[in-house]
Amino acid sequence: MDEIQEFGKYFIEQYADEEGLLDQEIADCYDEIPFILRVISSYFDYQEEMAKTEFLSSISDDGLKEGVKGLRRQMRADASACVFFAAKYWKIFSAWQKIRHSKYMQKHMEGLxxxxxxxxxxxxxxxxxxxxxxxxxxxxxxxxxxxxxxxxxxxxxxxxxxxxxxxxxxxxxxxxxxxxxxxxxxxxxxxxxxxxxxxxxxxxxxxxxxxxxxxxxxxxxxxxxxxxxxxxxxxxxxxxxxxxxxxxxxxxxxxxxxxxxxxxxxxxxxxxxxxxxxxxxxxxxxxxxxxxxxxxxxxxxxxxxxxxxxxxxxxxxxxxxxxxxxxxxxxx
Known part of the structure; x- marks a missing residue:
């Protein structure tokens, strides 16, 4: 199961009703998961690495690299737009953060x-x-x-x-x-x-x-x-x-x-x-x-x-x- 499928399954488990249906606002978000995941990953990576100018050069995926660059420009030029984005997709942000943290803990606790x-x-x-x-x-x-x-x-x-x-x-x-x-x-x-x-x-x-x-x-x-x-x-x-x-x-x-x-x-x-x-x-x-x-x-x-x-x-x-x-x- 790839990352998008895994998160989609988790997302439905968290936010679907008893019949497995999502309300329209959440459904709209769900349809955009492939795009949003890329931006969210960029957002969290940017937060973690904002002190390092070398960060962008360490990313091999050109699309993600451009996504990070764009997000950096956006955050500096229009902070309110980022706040709006985070608020609009807050449930996805929160759910994705939980998954990232869980994977991170599992990976690093093994090496302690x-x-x-x-x-x-x-x-x-x-x-x-x-x-x-x-x-x-x-x-x-x-x-x-x-x-x-x-x-x-x-x-x-x-x-x-x-x-x-x-x-x-x-x-x-x-x-x-x-x-x-x-x-x-x-x-x-x-x-x-x-x-x-x-x-x-x-x-x-x-x-x-x-x-x-x-x-x-x-x-x-x-x-x-x-x-x-x-x-x-x-x-x-x-x-x-x-x-x-x-x-x-x-x-x-x-x-x-x-x-x-x-x-x-x-x-x-x-x-x-x-x-x-x-x-x-x-x-x-x-x-x-x-x-x-x-x-x-x-x-x-x-x-x-x-x-x-x-x-x-x-x-x-x-x-x-x-x-x-x-x-x-x-x-x-």
């Missing part, structure tokens, strides 16, 4: 044992000084969780996704210096500064921790699958407060940022805007009285507005070179 995902309960987390006061119920992890207990400093190396070449070089160099100083590099695995920082740390033989906004059976962003493999291979770990099977959602990224600030001993921002996800971690770090530092670029006017804001409002330490960075890392 191989991935060796483990869990620490709220009570077990009390043994970790860095997490003693945390309010999360469970912490899932894969890799060497003892990094959270060791005396080595854990530095949250974070920053913008849409970074230029100079910012990425700075992030990479910071990662190398952290590793050479014996610190553990931590961030959320995002594209841009996070990725460059982790790559720099790994290149220098450093340990890394990645905090995920989803279950650990789903690497986000997908383009960092190999990076995660290298983190684990080098004795690092990935952690999440979300159980396997949970996908990334916007609000989970905020909670991920707060968890980063909780685990880290210090926070180093490469570059960011004043209104950005990075600032969630910074503000939480300030609230928990963590040491905060940020890079100031040689051409100071190019320094991100978030960096300037935390210098002016949070007394963040200015990092203008390697010497200043090493002093920040070594101060108690």
């Amino acid at each position: 044992k191989k991935m060796e995902i483990k869990r620490l309960t709220k009570e077990e987390l009390q043994a970790f000084a860095r997490l003693k006061d945390c309010k999360i119920e469970n912490l899932y992890y894969h890799g060497d969780i003892s990094l959270l207990q060791k005396p080595d400093k854990i530095i949250a190396l974070i920053g913008r996704r849409n970074a230029d070449a100079d910012v990425l070089r700075n992030a990479n160099r910071c990662g190398k210096i952290l590793a050479e100083s014996g610190a553990v590099t931590l961030n959320g695995l995002a594209v841009g500064c996070d990725t460059a920082g982790l790559e720099g740390a790994l290149a220098a033989g450093g340990k890394c921790i990645a905090v995920m906004p989803c279950g650990l059976d789903y690497i986000y962003p997908k383009c960092n699958d190999l990076l995660v493999a290298n983190i684990l291979k080098n004795g690092g770990c990935i952690v999440s407060e979300y159980e396997p099977g949970e996908r990334p959602e916007k609000w989970k990224f905020v909670k991920r940022d707060l968890l980063q600030a909780m685990i880290a001993d210090k926070i180093l921002v490469v570059d960011c805007d004043a209104k950005s996800g990075t600032m969630h971690a910074v503000r939480e770090g300030v609230r928990k009285k963590k040491d905060i530092a940020c890079i100031v670029r040689k051409q100071e006017e190019k320094t991100g507005s978030g960096n300037k804001y935390m210098i002016d409002n949070f007394a963040a330490i200015k990092i203008c070179g390697e010497k200043a960075l090493k002093q920040f890392l070594n101060q108690t």
Whole structure:
């Protein structure tokens, strides 16, 4: 049974009356299932991959590729039209989402044992000084969780996704210096500064921790699958407060940022805007009285507005070179 036939059967089971008939509005939707399924699949894929520009190039089906492109244009140009579309076909959206989730859970739960995902309960987390006061119920992890207990400093190396070449070089160099100083590099695995920082740390033989906004059976962003493999291979770990099977959602990224600030001993921002996800971690770090530092670029006017804001409002330490960075890392 192909995907359309399978969904058609499910759809009738859910919405047909006792005689197996659909009302006219639902029947009209049913007739359009082949088309709607393509658009819905594009819609959900777009939601999951909206942070990745590489996403379109990974789709082999030209028709689907155009569908995604069209949906992206539509969502940006006329959000109200998308709301109307979702409302008109809401029953199909909901039913299809259930099927996708069910298939996803079945597929990925089968591989959990191989991935060796483990869990620490709220009570077990009390043994970790860095997490003693945390309010999360469970912490899932894969890799060497003892990094959270060791005396080595854990530095949250974070920053913008849409970074230029100079910012990425700075992030990479910071990662190398952290590793050479014996610190553990931590961030959320995002594209841009996070990725460059982790790559720099790994290149220098450093340990890394990645905090995920989803279950650990789903690497986000997908383009960092190999990076995660290298983190684990080098004795690092990935952690999440979300159980396997949970996908990334916007609000989970905020909670991920707060968890980063909780685990880290210090926070180093490469570059960011004043209104950005990075600032969630910074503000939480300030609230928990963590040491905060940020890079100031040689051409100071190019320094991100978030960096300037935390210098002016949070007394963040200015990092203008390697010497200043090493002093920040070594101060108690």
